Amino acid sequence: MKVNAKDIAAGVLLMLIAAVGLYLNQDHSLGSARRMGPGYMPMLVFWLQLGLGAIVLVAALFNGPDPLVKWTGLESVSLALGIAAGLVVWKVAPMFGGFFASTYNAVGLAMFVGFIVICFANGWRLIGFICAAMCLFGLLLEKGGLMLALIGTILVSVLAEPQHRERPLGILGLTVFLLALCWWIFIKQLDIRVAVWPQF
Amino acid sequence: MDIIANLAHGFGVALSFDNLLFALIGALIGTAIGVLPGIGPVATISLLLPITFGQPATTAIIMLAGIYYGAQYGGSTTAILLNLPGEISSVVTTLEGYKMARNGRAGAALATAAIASFFAGTVATILVAASGPLLTSVALSFGPADYFSLMLLGLIISAVLAQGSVLKSIAMVVLGVALGLVGTDVQTGQQRFTFGIPELSDGIGFVSVAMGMFGIAEIILNLERPEARSVLKTKVGSLFLTKEEWKRATPSVLRGTLVGSLLGILPGGGAALAAFGAYMMERKVSKGRHEFGTGAIEGVAGPEAANNAAAQTSFIPLLTLGIPANAVMALMVGALIIQGIQPGPRMVEAQPDLFWGLIASMWLGNLMLLVINLPMIGMWVKLLQVPYKFLYPSILVFCCIGVYSLNNNVFDVYMTVLFAIFGYVCSKLKMEPAPLLIGFVLGPMMEEHLRRAMLLSRGDPMVFLQRPISGTLLAIGAIALLAMMLPNLRKGKEAAMAG
Numbered sequence: 060m061k062v063n064a065k066d067i068a069a070g071v072l073l074m075l076i077a078a079v080g081l082y083l084n085q086d087h088s089l090g091s092a093r094r095m096g097p098g099y100m101p102m103l104v105f106w107l108q109l110g111l112g113a114i115v116l117v118a119a120l121f122n123g124p125d126p127l128v129k130w131t132g133l134e135s136v137s138l139a140l141g142i143a144a145g146l147v148v149w150k151v152a153p154m155f156g157g158f159f160a161s162t163y164n165a166v167g168l169a170m171f172v173g174f175i176v177i178c179f180a181n182g183w184r185l186i187g188f189i190c191a192a193m194c195l196f197g198l199l200l201e202k203g204g205l206m207l208a209l210i211g212t213i214l215v216s217v218l219a220e221p222q223h224r225e226r227p228l229g230i231l232g233l234t235v236f237l238l239a240l241c242w243w244i245f246i247k248q249l250d251i252r253v254a255v256w257p258q259f
Numbered sequence: 260m261d262i263i264a265n266l267a268h269g270f271g272v273a274l275s276f277d278n279l280l281f282a283l284i285g286a287l288i289g290t291a292i293g294v295l296p297g298i299g300p301v302a303t304i305s306l307l308l309p310i311t312f313g314q315p316a317t318t319a320i321i322m323l324a325g326i327y328y329g330a331q332y333g334g335s336t337t338a339i340l341l342n343l344p345g346e347i348s349s350v351v352t353t354l355e356g357y358k359m360a361r362n363g364r365a366g367a368a369l370a371t372a373a374i375a376s377f378f379a380g381t382v383a384t385i386l387v388a389a390s391g392p393l394l395t396s397v398a399l400s401f402g403p404a405d406y407f408s409l410m411l412l413g414l415i416i417s418a419v420l421a422q423g424s425v426l427k428s429i430a431m432v433v434l435g436v437a438l439g440l441v442g443t444d445v446q447t448g449q450q451r452f453t454f455g456i457p458e459l460s461d462g463i464g465f466v467s468v469a470m471g472m473f474g475i476a477e478i479i480l481n482l483e484r485p486e487a488r489s490v491l492k493t494k495v496g497s498l499f500l501t502k503e504e505w506k507r508a509t510p511s512v513l514r515g516t517l518v519g520s521l522l523g524i525l526p527g528g529g530a531a532l533a534a535f536g537a538y539m540m541e542r543k544v545s546k547g548r549h550e551f552g553t554g555a556i557e558g559v560a561g562p563e564a565a566n567n568a569a570a571q572t573s574f575i576p577l578l579t580l581g582i583p584a585n586a587v588m589a590l591m592v593g594a595l596i597i598q599g600i601q602p603g604p605r606m607v608e609a610q611p612d613l614f615w616g617l618i619a620s621m622w623l624g625n626l627m628l629l630v631i632n633l634p635m636i637g638m639w640v641k642l643l644q645v646p647y648k649f650l651y652p653s654i655l656v657f658c659c660i661g662v663y664s665l666n667n668n669v670f671d672v673y674m675t676v677l678f679a680i681f682g683y684v685c686s687k688l689k690m691e692p693a694p695l696l697i698g699f700v701l702g703p704m705m706e707e708h709l710r711r712a713m714l715l716s717r718g719d720p721m722v723f724l725q726r727p728i729s730g731t732l733l734a735i736g737a738i739a740l741l742a743m744m745l746p747n748l749r750k751g752k753e754a755a756m757a758g
Contacts, residue, residue, distance in 0.1 A: 066427070069688040073430050080437060083452055087444075093718030097444035097451055100706045104437045111430040118426065125689075163670050170673060185482050186683055189475065189655065190676050196659040197669035209656055216652045219482060223648060233649055237656055249310060251664040 063123030070116030077109035130182070137180040141187075145173030158202065170194045178218075185219050192216035204254040205246070209238055266388060269615030273623055278321050281314070282620045285322035286627050289329020293345045294337050294639045298654060300330040300346070301693075302477055304590045305469035306654070308597070309661040316598040317613045321620045323594055327587050328380065328570040328621070331530055332628045335372040335563055336639050339365060340495075348530035348566040351538040355551065355558025362554045366496040371508050371556055372563040373632045379516040379564035380625035383571035386520055387578070388618045391607055394579035398604035403711035404722050408729040408736075410705045413582045414698055415736040416525060420532060421691045425743045428694045431685075435698025436705065438463055445703075446710065458670045465593040466662055467671050468699055471678025472685070472692040473586070474658050478651045479683055495636060507547055508560040514540060515564030523569030524576060529585035530566040537565030571621055578614060579604060582701070586693040589700040 080101060090096025130138075149169035152159040159165055174191035177183040192215035199208035213234050217223040223230055245251050272278060292303045304323050311319035334346030339356035352372065359368040401409070414436075418428035441452045442462030453459040500508070518540055519533040541561040542551050551558055573584045574591075581603035583589040595602045600610060607614045632639070662671045682692055716722035724730045 065688045066424075069427055069430075069690055072684075072688070073434065076434065076437070080452070087449060087451060091718060092713055092720065095710045095713060097447050097449040100709065101437070101440050101451065104433060104440065104702075108430065108433045108437060111426070111433060115426055115430060127687075163673060167669060167673055170676060186479050186680070189479055189482075190679060192655060193475070193659055193672060193676050193679075196656075197663070197672040200663060200669060200672075205660075208659075212656055212659060213652050216655050217648075220648045220651070229649070233652060237653055240653075241656060241660060245660055245664070249313065249664075251660070252667055253664070 061121065061123040063119040063121075063125040064127045065125045066115055066119030066122065068127060070112045070114075070119055073112030073115060074109055075112075077105045077112060080105040081109070131180065134180040134182045137177045137183060140179075141173040141175075141177035141183075144176045145169040148172045162201075164198060167194050167197045171198060188215055188219035192219075200253065202258055204256045204258060205241070206238060206255060207257055209241055210234060213237060262388060262392070265392075265611070265615050266619060268611065269388075269617075269619035270623075272317060272612045272616030273321070273619035277315075278318050278616065278620060279623070281318050281322040282325050282624045283627055285325020286329040286332075286624050286631060289326040289331075290333035290628065290631055290639060291642060292326070293330035293333020293335075293349075294642055295645070295650065296337060296343055296345050298477070298650070299473075300327045301469070301586050301590065302474040302654075303330075304587060304594075305466055305474055306657055306661055308466050308469075308590065308594055309665045311594060312597065312665075316595065316600055316610070317616045319594055319598065320591065320613060320617055321624075323591060324574070324617060324621060325624045328567060328624065329628055329631075331563075331567045331570050332373065332376055332632050333639065334566075335376070335559075336369065336632070336636065337643065339368045339372065339559070340640065341643065346530070348534045348570075349562075350531070351534050351562045352559055354538070355555050358552070358554030359556065359559065363496055364554065366498040367500050367504060367556070368559050369495065369636060370498045370500060370633060371504070371559050373629055375508070375512045375515065375560045375564040376567035377625050377629045378512055379519060379568035380571055380628075381622060382516050383520050383523070383568040384618055384622045384625070386572055387575055387621070388615075390575055391579055391614060391618070394575065395604045395607045398580050401604070401728065402726065403708040403715065404726050405728040405732070407705055407708040407712055408723055408732040409580065410582060410701045410708070412732045412736040412739075413576070413584070414694075414701060416739055417585070417697050418694045419739050419743050420525070421694050423689055423691050427690050431690055431692070431695040432698035435695035435700075436702035438468070438695070439699045439702025440706070445707065456670075458666075458668060458674075462703070463699075464662075464665065464671050464674060465597075465700070466665055467674040468678050469586075469590060469593070469696060470658055470662055471675040471680075472682030472696070474654065475675065475679035476682030476686060476692075478654060479679070480686060481647060482651065495640075498633060498636075504556050507545075508556050511541055511545055511557040511560040512564045514544070515561035516568045518561075519565030519568030520572045522565070523572035523584070525584065529573050529587070530570045533565040533569030534562040537561040567625075574617070574621075577602060578606060578617070581606070581704075583697055586696050589696045592700050 084098050084101045087098030088096040089098045089102060149165055152165040152168050171191050171194040174187045174194060178187035192212045195215055196208045196212040199211050217230050246255060292298045303326055330346050331348060334344060334349035335352050337343050337345035338349040338352040339360050342353050342357035344350040344353055356368045414432045418432045419425055421428040441459055443460050444451055450460060515537040518537045522533040522536050523529060538558060538561060541557045542548055545557040547555040547557045573588055576582045576584045577588045577591055583592050592602050659672060662675050663669060665671050685692055712722060723733060
């Protein structure tokens, strides 16, 4: 048998989402075919998805081989550590009150920490730093203002590309250019409602 | 004639200062992202969606449309000069176009691409203008059951024609529909799958899904591949075509326009499929077919005409039926809904400014693109020298600001991150994101129509087969699905997609 590992993972993912959907859908009344309740369409869709996922899974046993990239030990460990760190921060951060207890800051901080932790493994650096950069933007924007958020985002995002380390001046130029450009487009021209400088 | 008066009205709208300016901005942005490999129209349009809020609907759509067809012009420049497709739709242009450039006819190839695109754009625009009102009157006789079946057909065909496995594409469509269910149920007001998060009561943000799966996930995937951009060595040379070249290119342009216009209307079609189709056709029927592989001008003229024709005609199902034919059109639906306009057959009547203004601006935009591309080619070549390592932080910060300014809520930023990861995982598992986006947009509308149809039929599902329009549409969908099960056809599709 030529097993298609990618399709097996795809099938499992589809079935998993469908199963969670069907479980959550128990809260919604189905109604009848004539008068459909809020749960009717989700029921149809998730059962269909469960079936399709199963077909993908079965077909995957024969249409391979298409192996998945093997994770190194470090990659598995740092992914697990990243998720764990994220969960801990998510639960602990709101206890500090203030900034960490308001809006989605605890979630943002948890995601940021998690993404930085997975960057210990070389293979996760791209996705880790790019996502961490976006989370940092969310964390800094409302209190720190647009400029600080942009600087943070740019500095974290350039970590994803090793070529940048050889030319620190290039990063400086890029940062100054983007700060000016974003100020001109979003503040001067479009006038979006956001603080530009840090708020105290 | 009604259509003349309507077009005159459209030109009146399109020629206003603002609309002209934003058509130009759209065309310029489109050309720029077309030239640059690694960023496509889907990512760009989702990036700019939030910015269009402040604009009137017509101006917004005119600009976004300009980006889509502008990208078709720009993509060919990189393909011809660097043997690197700027867009998927210009993959086949590299085959003959780059050979022409190596033969010292780069200028001629660029001119052919631009003129072919302009001609095809003009014809396709007339086609949109003519078929719009016609199809609209047909669509007005559609009942809810017919609508449901039409959308189902659209989803099936878009999955069948998507790249990669049909089965997984269908599963992605269904997953998209499922994601579209999140939020408040319209009829009962009950919250579904929101986990008590107030931000989700209006549903998952469309921009978050599109930007995450197309914009951010694409950045990560692009960075994974080492940059393979060679330094430009070829000289552009004379832009003028010889008499012989004109004679060879003209029939190819005509054929490409025809193929492209037809494939553009098809749900799931669009510019990329049209270019492949036209290339296959030229290789079989054109007079210069024995020269293919050595720089045949037909291999540039046909696909370039086709991809631009398709970019225009793919607006037909959107403007007349409210059904997006591809991922870019799904974004247009999003843009319209955000503006408070429900896309559908009533749009031509209710929004004449938008419909006719858009058509007129498409032609004006094509004219601008001809000017932007031919004399200013040197400027676009310079743009190619911006390395991706400077480009991606810029795209990233634009994404962040754009998605935040949507609702002035950081929740949307984090949501986008989640969809970026999901998009990345999907691409690693070879699951296509485009069908998901179309399903996501059509899902809520399908549920509406399904519920209404079943209420009218008193719970009898046979109504979908008994109504002539609905029954026919479902039959076509079934045939399309069965056809893909035939091994021969599937191999043909794989060959076409592999280019």
